[in-house]
Amino acid sequence: MLDELLAAWISRQRWFGGKGRPIDELSIESDVELTPGLRHLVVAVWQEGSRDRYQLLLGERAELPDRLGHALIGTVGDTYLYDAVHDSDLTGWLLDGMAEEETRNGLRMRHMPGVSIDTSPRSLVLGAEQSNTSLVYGDAYICKLFRRLIPGVNPELEIVTALAARDAPHIAQPYGWIEVDLDGTDTTLAFMQEFLSNANDGWDLALASVRDLYASLPEVPAAEAGGDFAAESLRLGGATARVHQELAGAFPTDVIEVHEVKRMAEGFRRRLGRAVAEVPELREHVSVIEQAYHQVELLTSAVPVQRVHGDYHLGQVMRTPTDWVVLDFEGEPGQPLGERRALSSPLRDVAGMLRSFDYAARHLLAGHAQAAELEPRAQEWADRNRAAFLEGYAEGGGVITRADAALLRAFEMSKAVYEVVYEARNRPTWITIPLAAFRPRTV
Missing domain, CATH: 3.90.1200.10 (Aminoglycoside phosphotransferase (APH), C-terminal lobe)
Structure with a gap:
């Protein structure tokens, strides 16, 4: 049932890379509970013989407030399932996890050496969502979730952290990231940097x-x-x-x-x-x-x-x-x-x-x-x-x-x-x- 709901929903998302082609099959490769009411999914989408993977923060509520209506995926029984990146009541786990360098069921949350992360700001999804989804926390941080997952370290994490180590100018300072093993390889799920609120x-x-x-x-x-x-x-x-x-x-x-x-x-x-x-x-x-x-x-x-x-x-x-x-x-x-x-x-x-x-x-x-x-x-x-x-x-x-x-x-x-x-x-x-x-x- 969830597979069918996700297949119908994911094809309508701006960040979905397979638009215009039918989905042959969708399967859930990983389903991890992060906190009560919040699950992290890795889904595999098959189209014309090739597979792409995407990550999703799946929220669960007995009642869905109007502010989250646009994020609805569907219902299973009496439970509303929705895209939880839009739920600021839940997305604090990103900041908490990176601040404490936690590992939750294989998801590793890390921060840059010597930095401290303020966990108090609430999140807001930036409107210009394309191949990724960016969450802004107050005027301090912007956290990019890489929707389509490719095994390996994302070049943005690799480059920005290397340049920051050199005190290079002209970059937004990095704060933290989230990674997981995918096909036995460290794979970047999210990357958080300084939010340039006055730029x-x-x-x-x-x-x-x-x-x-x-x-x-x-x-x-x-x-x-x-x-x-x-x-x-x-x-x-x-x-x-x-x-x-x-x-x-x-x-x-x-x-x-x-x-x-x-x-x-x-x-x-x-x-x-x-x-x-x-x-x-x-x-x-x-x-x-x-x-x-x-x-x-x-x-x-x-x-x-x-x-x-x-x-x-x-x-x-x-x-x-x-x-x-x-x-x-x-x-x-x-x-x-x-x-x-x-x-x-x-x-x-x-x-x-x-x-x-x-x-x-x-x-x-x-x-x-x-x-x-x-x-x-x-x-x-x-x-x-x-x-x-x-x-x-x-x-x-x-x-x-x-x-x-x-x-x-x-x-x-x-x-x-x-x-x-x-x-x-x-x-x-x-x-x-x-x-x-x-x-x-x-x-």
């Missing part, structure tokens, strides 16, 4: 700047419009360079030889071929993209690689009153853990942020009645902030040689190709945003 999201700040530009008179250049973002882009470039330096100091580095670089370009090409087959609008841009990939094939020196962020964009950075802070070092959640932990060129992160500037500039134009008239302003904003970010990156110690520029261009093209496919599948009216990446530009 602003980079994407929101960038969009505010774009709105100010669009609202200004046409003859006013971006540099003189209210809310110019270039100074922040400059600082963000410097912060990004420092984070890359700290990552290179905290983890092993390497180089990929010329023949491996050529193989990387071949991989770009294969993905391009698949994308063109799916999205015909890409076909007219193939020559531009191919030229960028060809420049990578002409490189004659090895490329330095290291640990990187892996999913870097304006939504992953926060502006505090003093500086930029980088968040979400787990990489692309949909990728295998080995790929997310693999060494890569830091230019991959740089390319991700450059693409994010393009998205911020054109995001408001999708479906806009004056999109054609505003397009030059969007291009001006994007070029100005891209240039400022690259300048800040160089001033902060980030190196971009002529060879690096070719690789950066290829990373950008590959990212834009991915974006075209994503938008064609999910938001067709947005496809013009990544397609603009293939037009000639100065930055």
